[in-house]
Amino acid sequence: MHKLCTAILFHLLLFAAAVSVRGAEISAREEAAPYAGATVYLLPIREDIMPATVRQVTRCLEEATALNASCVVIDMNTYGGVLDAADSIRTMLLDYPAPTIAFINNQAASAGALIALAADSIYMRPGASIGAATVVDGSGAVMPDKYQSFMRSMMRATAEAHGRVPSAERGDTVWRWRRDPQIAEAMVSPSTAVPDLTDGTQVVTLTADEAIAWGFCEGKASSVEELLALAGIDDYTLYEYAPSWLDRFIGFLTNPTLQALFIILIIGGIYFELQTPGVGFPLVVAILGAVLYFAPLYAEGLAAHWELLLFLTGIVLIILEIFVTPGFGVLGILxxxxxxxxLAFALIDTALLRYVPTGELPVSVVLGPFLIVIISAGVGLLLSIWFGNRFLRGKSGLRRRVVLVSDMKPADGYVSVAADRGLTGREGITSTPLRPAGKVVIGGRHYEAAGDDAAFIGKGIAVIVTRDENGILYCRKKEV
Structure with missing residues (x-):
């Protein structure tokens, strides 16, 4: 009996050891290939960060979620772009549940650095760089320091979002930032000093090797395939985002230059329609400009219903000022x-406005679109006035097409009807029945006539003219 128990115990221990070894083997394989049979979604960003890019990233993440993708790889090469668009993308990446990998395929500057920093992992191509996130204006000039504060806070917050990792130092475990917030801030502010990296006299831009050394990059890769191999993703299916023609068209329409042109068309069309009512073509141009302006912004999620209604309300108030209360007063100004x-708020992501009162968001983010709209509207109005004076005055060909300029001269047969032709009290004969309108003959000449008080008078009846009004002789039957 004792031998039987010993044998049973031995076999149980042997079975447990086998199970443990088997489990260790499985665990080791899973650790070596955590993405076995993975679905990888690839999103290329190789242009400036614009509102259209936000739409592109949104659709990409939605498709990746629908495919149950194991990770999303962002293949990026960008020199920056619009700050609020970059912040929207940053937020989406930080909140995305699946792992995200940024592949800096040459450059991730300015807004691109913010987006790359939001990814869970960063890989860089040899020769690539990340940083130089100082806020600049449209001409490339550095904005005053107060405009840099929002960008600095975003870079710090994004770095801090990746938390701390343990590291062994002299036998002790020390928790350090995975992405150092101070280095992230130094990418914006030249005055931020980082020991052994910058003395606070220049903005930080890291090469691939420097980024690896300072914990801002997991490794170098020359291609997406090499990146996936370094990340331990060997068995995978790769899906690449392909923008539709609609995405490309919307991205084209949201170009700031075209947006300014659409504003000029809107203002010019309204101006000419008010100058030449009834022509129609200027109104069509204004409507087309408004559709091309608001539609892509609405599709991008920037424009809301209230902004379009506010714009239409403004047009109605101006029309009321011109045609109902002539002059230029409160209605016109409103x-x-x-x-x-x-027009201006349609260019602004209203979700960011909550940061304005706290001072985190530069006022320029709000004032910039207003300045663009005011300048574009002013240019549109000046061009309209110049165009009107140049082509709708005198005897220009365009003026002859839209304005009646012909002179109706007596020599050409145009003769006005005299107010009183001296025919009142004259007798005549109806040449047609008057029912009540018709014709009468007086002194051998035919005249337009009508029965007085709309009375019916037959043909060939003697009549007397009672009055002559507006070229019509009003007649009554002659009493015998």
Whole structure:
């Protein structure tokens, strides 16, 4: 009996050891290939960060979620772009549940650095760089320091979002930032000093090797395939985002230059329609400009219903000022303010406005679109006035097409009807029945006539003219 128990115990221990070894083997394989049979979604970003890029990233993440992708790889090469668009993408990446990998395929500057920093992992191509995130204006000039504060806070917060990792130092475990927030801030502010990296006299831009050394990069790769191999993703299916023609078209329409042109068309069309009512073509141009301006912004999620309604309200107020209360008073001023406000706020991601009162968001983010709209509207108005004076005055060919300029001269047969032709009290004969309108003959000449008080008078009846009004002789039957 004792031998039987010993044998059973031995076999149980042997079975447990086998199971343990088997489990260790499985665990080791899973650790070596955590993405076995993975679905990888690839999103290329190789242009400036614009509102269209936000739409592109949104659709990509939605498709990746639908495919149950194991990870999303962002293949990026960008020199920056619009700050609020970059912040929207940053937030989406930080909140995305699946792992995200940024592949800096040459450059991740300015807004691109913010987006790359939001990814869970960063890989860089040899010769690539990340940093130089100082806020600049449209001409490339560095904005004052107060405009850098929002970018500095975003870079710090994004770095801190990746938390701390343990490291062994002299036998002790020390928790350090995975991405050093101070280095992230130094990418924006030249005055931020980082020991052994910068003395606080220049903005930080890291090469691939420097980024690896300072914990801002997991490794170097020359291609997406090499990146996936370094990340331990060997068995995978790769899906690459392909923008539709609609995405490309919307991205084209949201170009700032075209947006300014659409504003010029809107203002010019409204101006000419008010100058030449009834022509129609200027109104069509204004409507087309408004559709091309608001539609892509609405599709991008920037423009909302209230902004379009505010713009239309402004137009109605201006029309009321011109045609109902002539002059230029309160309605006209309110109309102009409403139009400019509606056009400007359509360019702003209203979700960011909550940061303005706290001072985290530079006021330039709000004032910039207003300045663009005001300048574009001013240019549109000046061009409209110049165009009107140049082509709708005198005897220009365009003026002859839209304005009646012909002179109706007596020599050409155009003769006005005299107010009183001296025919009142004259007798005549109806040449047609008057029912009540018809014709009468007086002194051998035919005249337009009508029965007095709309009375019916037959043909060939003697009549007397009672009055002559507007070229018509009003007649009554002659009493015998």
């Amino acid at each position: 109309g102009i303010v409403a139009m400019i406000t509606g």
